[in-house]
Amino acid sequence: MGSNPGGDRADEWARHWQYPGVPGLDLLRARYIRHAFSRHSHEGYVLGAVRRGVEDVVLPDGTIQARPGTVVMINPEVPHSAHAGVPEGWSYATLYPSSRLVAGIAEEETTLRGTVAFTETIVEDESTARLVRAVHRAAEEGNALAADTVLRVAVARLLRRHGRSAPPRAPLVAGARAAATAREVLLDRMAAPPSLEELARELDTSPFALLRAFKAAYGMPPHTWLTNARVRAARRLLEDGTAPAAAAAAVGFSDQPHLNRHFTRIVGVPPGAYQRERARTYKTGRQGPP
Structure with missing residues (x-):
């Protein structure tokens, strides 16, 4: 199973x-x-x-x-x-x-x-x-x-x-440029991201203007997008053999249960199960009910 x-x-x-x-x-x-x-x-x-x-x-x-x-x-x-x-x-x-x-x-x-x-x-x-x-x-x-x-x-x-x-792709307008810059900041500082207010101040805009621009560009508010990005980064670390607890810390989750919860809700399986499957070969045969 x-x-x-x-x-x-x-x-x-x-x-x-x-x-x-x-x-x-x-x-x-x-x-x-x-x-x-x-x-x-x-x-x-x-x-x-x-x-x-x-x-x-x-x-x-x-x-x-x-x-x-x-x-x-x-x-x-x-x-x-x-x-x-x-x-x-x-x-x-x-x-x-x-x-x-x-x-x-x-x-x-x-x-x-x-x-x-x-x-x-x-x-x-x-x-x-x-x-x-x-x-x-x-x-x-x-x-x-x-x-x-x-x-x-x-x-x-x-x-x-x-x-x-x-x-x-059309040239980026001002709001979209701010959203793209915010995205890069969040990727670079994934483990310790700024608040929305701090991020807006760095980009010389207002929090609500940045929030609206980010949602328009990426379909999610910055905090939801960041959780998704952290799970993506954790997947890559798990595929490279990093232990789930270490992967959680590296991408900015507070602890392994925090990673487990978000990882499972996005990927569909817990981090440990995901990593074990990556270590298996195709010779293991059918898994789960037919």
Whole structure:
């Protein structure tokens, strides 16, 4: 069985892992009932297929209900949260392909160039949902040829049907420049960040003006964005073998339980389980209920 993100929640399980046969891909397969994902974003793409139940995904423009037969597509850096849409929760398979992996597939199999984005967040597409789940099965069985092939077929199909080339980035206006500078300050001083008032003073603006500009630019207030950034940094440290307690201190969480709470609400599994999966090989076979 996969790791249990809730400790005593025996009816919930999750496995978040990487398969060496397909570089640039993370996988999550889980059943959640009470677990809820806090607002966060990803550096790469999210492709999810619910097998049973309903997942409510909260996005900047509203909430979508992911049911069996649908495919959820979330572009990089789009803030979102999620929770069960029905009392029995949901079980699903999710793929997290890197931006580089998706760009390579787009260049080889579509006419899209540059940065690509999905135009739809959710589509009814049972056949592609089956492909998402098939990538998981192949990876769990150690079948690199099948996992890589099916992943590429699924991503290429979704890009051809629902993809577009993202428009060039517009020059930053004053508020957006302040938000971008604030972001860099928070990254540089992640372990000991300034208050909103101190940050605004450094950038020669007001706290509420900075708050509005930051939310407009990144879809989250600075403190929520910083928690997400800390979890991303902790993931990299855990992948390098840093102990969870040391990773917590390095990125600015007050202690390991503080890291555990936020990490689990963003990644879907606790830091220890995440790190153990990174240390395993694909030869371990299937994990968690089918």
